[in-house]
Amino acid sequence: xxxxxxxxxxxxxxxxxxxxxxxxxxxxxxxxxxxxxxxxxxxxxxxxxxxxxxxxxxxxxxxxxxxxxxxxxxxxxxxxxxxxxxxxxxxxxxxxxxxxxxxxxxxxxxxxxxxxxxxxxxxxxxxxxxxxxxxxxxxxxxxxxxxxxxxxxxxxxxxxxxxxxxxxxxxxxxxxxxxxxxxxxxxxxxxxxxxxxxxxxxxxxxxxxxxxxxxxxxxxxxxxxxxxxxxxxxxxxxxxxxxxxxxxxxxxxxxxxxxxxxxxxxxxxxxxxxxxxxxxxxxxxxxxxxxxxxxxxxxxxxxxxxxxxxxxxxxxxxxxxxxxxxxxxxxxxxxxxxxxxxxxxxxxxxxxxxxxxxxxxxxxxxxxxxxxxxxxxxxxxxxxxxxxxxxxxxxxxxxxxxxxxxxxxxxxxxxxxxxxxxxxxxxxxxxxxxxxxxxxxxxxxxxxxxxxxxxxxxxxxxxxxx
Amino acid sequence: xxxxxxxxxxxxxxxxxxxxxxxxxxxxxxxxxxxxxxxxxxxxxxxxxxxxxxxxxxxxxxxxxxxxxxxxxxxxxxxxxxxxxxxxxxxxxxxxxxxxxxxxxxxxxxxxxxxxxxxxxxxxxxxxxxxxxxxxxxxxxxxxxxxxxxxxxxxxxxxxxxxxxxxxxxxxxxxxxxxxxxxxxxxxxxxxxxxxxxx
Numbered sequence: 001x002x003x004x005x006x007x008x009x010x011x012x013x014x015x016x017x018x019x020x021x022x023x024x025x026x027x028x029x030x031x032x033x034x035x036x037x038x039x040x041x042x043x044x045x046x047x048x049x050x051x052x053x054x055x056x057x058x059x060x061x062x063x064x065x066x067x068x069x070x071x072x073x074x075x076x077x078x079x080x081x082x083x084x085x086x087x088x089x090x091x092x093x094x095x096x097x098x099x100x101x102x103x104x105x106x107x108x109x110x111x112x113x114x115x116x117x118x119x120x121x122x123x124x125x126x127x128x129x130x131x132x133x134x135x136x137x138x139x140x141x142x143x144x145x146x147x148x149x150x151x152x153x154x155x156x157x158x159x160x161x162x163x164x165x166x167x168x169x170x171x172x173x174x175x176x177x178x179x180x181x182x183x184x185x186x187x188x189x190x191x192x193x194x195x196x197x198x199x200x201x202x203x204x205x206x207x208x209x210x211x212x213x214x215x216x217x218x219x220x221x222x223x224x225x226x227x228x229x230x231x232x233x234x235x236x237x238x239x240x241x242x243x244x245x246x247x248x249x250x251x252x253x254x255x256x257x258x259x260x261x262x263x264x265x266x267x268x269x270x271x272x273x274x275x276x277x278x279x280x281x282x283x284x285x286x287x288x289x290x291x292x293x294x295x296x297x298x299x300x301x302x303x304x305x306x307x308x309x310x311x312x313x314x315x316x317x318x319x320x321x322x323x324x325x326x327x328x329x330x331x332x333x334x335x336x337x338x339x340x341x342x343x344x345x346x347x348x349x350x351x352x353x354x355x356x357x358x359x360x361x362x363x364x365x366x367x368x369x370x371x372x373x374x375x376x377x378x379x380x381x382x383x384x385x386x387x388x389x390x391x392x393x394x395x396x397x398x399x400x401x402x403x404x405x406x407x408x409x410x411x412x413x414x415x416x417x418x419x420x421x422x423x424x425x426x427x428x429x430x431x432x433x434x435x436x437x438x439x440x441x442x443x444x445x446x447x448x449x450x451x452x453x454x455x456x457x458x459x460x461x462x463x464x465x466x
Numbered sequence: 467x468x469x470x471x472x473x474x475x476x477x478x479x480x481x482x483x484x485x486x487x488x489x490x491x492x493x494x495x496x497x498x499x500x501x502x503x504x505x506x507x508x509x510x511x512x513x514x515x516x517x518x519x520x521x522x523x524x525x526x527x528x529x530x531x532x533x534x535x536x537x538x539x540x541x542x543x544x545x546x547x548x549x550x551x552x553x554x555x556x557x558x559x560x561x562x563x564x565x566x567x568x569x570x571x572x573x574x575x576x577x578x579x580x581x582x583x584x585x586x587x588x589x590x591x592x593x594x595x596x597x598x599x600x601x602x603x604x605x606x607x608x609x610x611x612x613x614x615x616x617x618x619x620x621x622x623x624x625x626x627x628x629x630x631x632x633x634x635x636x637x638x639x640x641x642x643x644x645x646x647x648x649x650x651x652x653x654x655x656x657x658x659x660x661x662x663x664x665x
Contacts, residue, residue, distance in 0.1 A: 365585070380599035383569070389594035395609050398550070398586040407604035408596045 029077040032056065035179055038082045042148055042182075045155060055168035055178030062172040068327045068358065069296040074270055079242055081180040081213070137195065142226075143188040144199055147215050150186030157188065161219060165248040165278045165304070173272045177213045177246040184214030184245065189224035189255070198227040198260070198446050216247040220255040220283075227258045229446060242270045243294075249277035251285045253307065258286040262449055264456055265294035267323060273299045281307030281336075288444050289316040291326050292456055300358060302331035305339035312341040315441045317453075320353030320385070321460060329358035329390075334400075337368040345376045346438050349385035350460075356388040357406070365396045376406040379437055381430070431461040468514075470648035472655075475500050475529060483511045483540070490651055491517035491531075491546075494658050499528040499557075506533070506540035506568070516642050517546040518655065520635075520662040521554035523583070530559040533575075535568040544575040545642055549635055549663075552583030561593040564601050571598065575605035580638050582612050582631060635663060 035056055039049040064071045137144065143154065151158050168178035189195060220226055243265065251257050257277070265271050271294040277285040287301035303312025318326035332341040347355035357376045378387040389406045411433050419429035434457055435442075442450050470488040473479060475496050480503045481489065489504070504513055513533070521527055533542040544560055562573045579588050592605040612634055620630035639659055646652040 365587075378594075378596070380596065383566070383599050385599065387594070387596045389592070389605075391590075391592060391607075393588075393590045393607065393609065395586075395588040395590075398581045398584045399611050400581075400609060401611065402590075402607075402609040404590070404592065404607040405604070406592065406594055406606075408594055409602060410599040 028080055030056070030079070030081050030180065034081055038180060038182065041082075042151075044151060047159070048151065051163065051168070052179045052181075055175045058169045059172060059175035059179055062169075062175055064172060065298075068298045068356075069325045071270070071272075071296070073295070074242055082182055140193045140195070141190040142193060142195060143186065145186050147184040147186045147217060148182065150217075154186075154188070157186070157217070157219065161248070161250055162217060163248075165250060166246050166274050166276050170274060173244045174246050174274045177215060177244050177274070181213045181215035181246065183212075184216040184247075185218075185228075185230075186216070187218040187220075187226070187228060189220045189226045189257075191221045192223045193221075193226075194224065195226040198229045200229045212241075212243045212245070214245045216245065218247070218249045218257065218259070220249070220251050220257040222252045223254040224252075225256045227260065227446075229260045229449065230262075241268060242272070244270075245273045245275075247273070247275040249275075249285060251277055251279045251283035251310075253280045254282045255280075256284040256286075258288065259301075260288040260445060260449065262290040262292075262445070262453055263294070263297070264292045265297075267293060267295055267321075269294045271297040271299065273297075275299065275301040276304065277302065277312070278304045278306060279310040279312060282309045283307060284311045284313070286313040287315070287330070288441065289314065289328065290441070290445075290453055291317065291328050292319045292453075292460065293324070294326075295323065296325045296327065298327045300329045300331050300360075302333065303341060304333045304335065305341065306335045307339075308336045309338045310336060311339065314341075314343045314345070315444055316343075316345045317438050317441050318345075318347040318355045319457065319460060320347070320349045320355040322351040322353060324353045326353070326355040327358060328356070329360075331360040332362070332372060334361075334363045334367045334370045334372070337366075337370070339367065340371040342372075343374045343376075344440065345374075346441060347376075347378045347387060348381065348434060348437070349378065349387050350381035352382075352384040354386040354388070356390065359391040360394070361392070361402065361404075362394045363397050363400045363402075367397050368399045370397065370400040370402075372400070372402045372404075374402075374404040374406075377437070378406070378408040379434065380408065380410050381434075427461060431458055434461060467647060470646070470651055472651055473502065475502055479503070480505060482507065483513045484508055486512045487514075488647065489513060489515045490646055490655060491515065492655070492658070493517060493519040493527060493529065494662065496527060496529060499530075501530040501532070503532045503534060504542065505536065506542065506571075507536045508540075509538045510540065512541040513543075514645070515542070515544040515546075516646060517544075518639055518642055518659060519548045519556075520551070520659060521548065521556055522551050522662065522665050524553045525551075526555045528557040530561070532561040532563060533573050535562075535564045535571040535573060537568055539570045540568065541572040542574070544577075545645070546575075546577045547639060547642055548579050549638065550579060550581045550583060550586040550588060553585040554583065555587040557589040559591040559593065560605065560607075561595070562603050562605065563595045564598050564603060566597045569598050569600040571601040571603070573601070573603045575607075577605070577607040578638075579609040580612055580635065581609065582635070632663060 035052050166174050168175045279285045285303050291297045301314050305312055312332050314330035316328055318328045320326040330343045345357050349355045361372050363370045376389050380387050387408050391404055393402055416429050468486045468488050472490050472492050474492040478501045482505045560575045560577050564571050575592055588609050590607045592607045617630045643656055
């Protein structure tokens with residue numbers, strides 16, 4: 001009955017590919033020379049090169065994780081670790097090369113309501129080619145730059161914070177990222193500053209076999225507030241490509257930071273991302289995470305709640321279609337008293353897709369009165385698809401209050417019947433039910449992203465036999 | 467009446483459900499990590515698993531239960547409740563596995579831990595692995611400290627703290643005890659729980 005074709009018209013709608021004139025294209029595979037070259041080209045301080053080389057040693061020693069998704073399709077020697085489309089970073093839109101502009105035009109970035117966006121950071125291949133910052137933000141002292149540029153201008157932030165939340169040795173992919181990182185965003189919100197409009201970054205892979213290793217470092221200083229948004233769509237290629245980002249967030253005392261991601265990688269991308277926030281006293285960190293597309297996603301946004309009364313929240317949606325595995329989840333580490341966290345995860349598996357929730361809630365001994373709520377709901381749309389839930393709760397204090405709930409179900413026949421009796425066809429009815437299922441998370445997104453996500457889900461649901 | 471059976475979990479057990487069964491776990495002599503696998507390979511059978519435990523000062527418990535649905539139209543409910551006293555350490559992995567051809571399965575797991583003492587450790591891992599969409603499956607897991615307000619209320623009615631705690635713990639287990647239809651088994655388990663609580 002339910003045979004949902006995923007991305008059947010993806011190529012027409014998203015899978016366009018514009019030729020790029022790369023000014024610099026590194027060779028395939030990874031060795032020390034390439035890392036030295038990256039570092040020299042970027043004119044980095046010596047300690048960063050040293051850091052990269054050390055990380056490379058760790059990367060070589062570490063094995064692929066033996067849990068989660070199937071990583072056998074990754075051939076590290078076939079990946080290009082660094083390239084950039086233009087030599088210098090561009091400040092105004094007019095300076096952006098026409099073909100790159102064309103790509104973003106189709107993605108809707110220039111049209112995205114400029115008033116609504118605080119700044120546009122578009123990653124095209126490995127460096128940020130376009131960046132603008134509203135003068136209002138500059139006046140407030142907010143720094144929003146590509147990570148490369150920020151390292152040149154504000155090295156002291158990097159000496160203090162870079163690699164502190166996620167050390168190179170954390171896992172194989174953080175080690176890889178630490179050795180070849182390029183691009184990404186750096187955000188600094190000064191003390192007490194409230195950024196009203198979301199900061200936005202737009203990422204896009206646009207070269208066959210291009211690995212993207214962006215590195216994002218965010219510091220929300222005491223009492224500040226900000227919402228950061230990133231979104232991705234990528235063209236379809238036949239060769240597998242690897243996306244392995246590292247995102248470090250430091251939420252200082254009393255600050256509140258929300259990080260929203262909507263990812264729609266093409267179906268050949270391995271998306272192996274390490275995201276972690278350190279949350280200090282009275283701070284609040286919220287991860288809103290939407291995973292569509294990709295061949296395999298392994299992503300577990302984490303909050304290390306190290307200060308009293310810190311709070312962490314993860315809201316995530318995963319959509320796994322044909323040949324896709326979404327292995328997503330969340331980690332909450334409660335290291336201080338009176339900390340609280342909420343995890344809400346919704347997954348949809350269809351057409352043979354597999355979605356997994358993998359989570360960890362840990363309460364350290366001596367962290368008093370911790371409160372945690374975890375809710376995982378999964379929807380399976382056909383009999384070929386798979387849903388899994390692997391939550392782990394390690395409660396090492398006697399005063400914690402932990403609740404975990406998970407459900408797996410299909411779309412109720414009676415709901416479908418009702419909607420169809422109201423004149424909808426089966427595909428429309430299913431699409432409506434799925435929209436309702438993810439609604440609690442979609443409503444947390446900025447308007448344009450909510451619209452985009454709903455549109456993407458509809459697109460994915462198209463072609464379901466009904 | 468349904469078939470009812472006490473399972474003493476002192477070693478790994480694979481249990482095949484051949485008719486509607488109530489399985490009552492005896493965890494009182496469990497010392498090393500143990501695993502119970504409940505196999506549903508006959509269509510239409512059901513199982514209600516009931517497990518209750520009390521861990522006194524410094525005691526440890528590590529056990530796993532798996533409901534594995536391999537055939538059509540089977541159902542399972544796993545009900546596990548535990549009480550943790552000072553410095554006790556419990557680890558419970560509760561799994562629901564529904565295979566591709568096991569359509570119309572209904573499988574649920576409910577795991578509650580009531581914390582009485584200090585310095586306790588508790589690890590809960592409720593797992594779902596679902597390969598069929600024509601199913602209903604869910605789990606709930608809670609870990610919480612005994613409600614201080616309730617204790618205060620009972621104390622204000624003249625009970626000692628220990629008596630108040632015992633009343634709340636009795637109520638906590640009663641919900642499951644009442645579901646054991648076989649009176650002999652119910653009494654055996656109730657007695658073991660009571661003697662453990664009074665240690």
